[in-house]
Amino acid sequence: MTEILHARAALLDMDGTLVDSTAVVERLWLAWAEPHGIDPETVLRTVHGRQGHQSMAILLPERDHAINLRENEVMLATEASDVDGVIGIPGAEDLLAALQPFPHAVVTSANIALMTARMGQAGLMVPELAVTAENVSASKPDPEGFLLAARTLGIDPADCVVFEDSGAGIQAAHAAGMRVIGIGPHAGAHAPTVHVDDLTHVAVVPTDEGFELRIN
Numbered sequence: 001m002t003e004i005l006h007a008r009a010a011l012l013d014m015d016g017t018l019v020d021s022t023a024v025v026e027r028l029w030l031a032w033a034e035p036h037g038i039d040p041e042t043v044l045r046t047v048h049g050r051q052g053h054q055s056m057a058i059l060l061p062e063r064d065h066a067i068n069l070r071e072n073e074v075m076l077a078t079e080a081s082d083v084d085g086v087i088g089i090p091g092a093e094d095l096l097a098a099l100q101p102f103p104h105a106v107v108t109s110a111n112i113a114l115m116t117a118r119m120g121q122a123g124l125m126v127p128e129l130a131v132t133a134e135n136v137s138a139s140k141p142d143p144e145g146f147l148l149a150a151r152t153l154g155i156d157p158a159d160c161v162v163f164e165d166s167g168a169g170i171q172a173a174h175a176a177g178m179r180v181i182g183i184g185p186h187a188g189a190h191a192p193t194v195h196v197d198d199l200t201h202v203a204v205v206p207t208d209e210g211f212e213l214r215i216n
Helices: 022-036 040-047 052-059 065-081 092-099 112-122 144-153 167-175
Strands: 003-007 009-013 106-107 130-131 160-164 181-185 193-195 201-205 209-214
Touching: 003 160, 003 181, 009 144, 022 052, 022 065, 040 052, 052 065, 065 112, 065 160, 065 167, 092 201, 130 144, 144 160, 144 167, 160 167, 167 181
Parallel strands: 009 106, 009 160, 106 130, 160 181, 181 193
Antiparallel strands: 003 209, 201 209
């Protein structure tokens, strides 16, 4: 059965949606958490989709946030230099190519350096508009990043479709008033509009008023 979402813009998360960076994310965050004695399952349940300093604040709620901000800068630099095992999600390259004629953007909790490193390692082109950690004051699940992307593109949030894999990202998209295509094995638990295993199940078809996303 094919589902169709009509859209005028597509907003795409990066980690877990366009690139598979699970191995490096989990390796570095578990190494960070070990000296603090934080349960690995709690760490992995928390860090996906969020900016690092927000994850640290959740995991170490009593700690001075200034320390989180400093450690997050170190974490981002380490992540940008460690792209071993980062690959494209199946269908990502074709989807980005199909979206080229239409308004679209990456909306990621990574900073510019990390986004550039991971997209480059995966062999994916970076859209002309990228909303990164430098552009927002609040991390997902806050909708700020998605709303900023829609405003910059000049598209009403209701006409945007978000591609997301994490609970925090899907929550942010819903809060922005946008429909969501959930990507990957964990997205379905967070009530996306539509859920697919990967991006090979999504086709872009031009229309008179924008484009259709056909999901099978």
